[in-house]
Amino acid sequence: MSDEKTIFKKIIDREIPANIIFEDDHCIAFYDVSPQAPVHVLLIPKEEIENVAALQLENKELAGHLLLTAGKVARELGIDQAGYRVVANCGADGGQSVDHLHLHILAGRQLKWPPG
């Protein structure tokens, strides 16, 4: 990671606006500015972790909290009955565009296969 703040760190620090729909001590969720489905939310940890590949043992509880929070946010959005897809891109082949771990939560239409 470069020393410059990522766009997600700037959102966490309230330096740029975002449509935030959930926040707790460890993570924050907001709508993706380029939605790929009727519902498209990003869930990120406040701690700066680059991606799934960078997760260390000390991050295990946070990683678990993130997955559980994805389910919680989905319930609050009312998309849990119809269903949704959770996606984490890691590195170039994964299509990762911001070097800060984020879970995409997509819903509101039938997600297709393959997943990209």
Place this chain on the structure above:
Amino acid sequence: MSDEKTIFKKIIDREIPANIIFEDDHCIAFYDVSPQAPVHVLLIPKEEIENVAALQLENKELAGHLLLTAGKVARELGIDQAGYRVVANCGADGGQSVDHLHLHILAGRQLKWPPG
């Protein structure tokens, strides 16, 4: 979930074969039989949890372990440098086909956007 074992539970119980590439006390990883990328692995917990929506607080450590293990399996497969995508389908709109939590790990080509 119905009382009948899912295909993943049968794989865990060694009742049907799978190309298993990783196993520990809590989870197991094997190649998807319908690969959507040159590398397409499924990582599942041994505990029967339906999906992300069904994760409870008591599953937080397991959920974290799963995400960290996705990174570990990716490193062992040698796909962590080029990158990969992790996908969890939840319910009908998410395209979930087996009612047992599983993470798809896809790599070996440029994953496209949107993710399905």
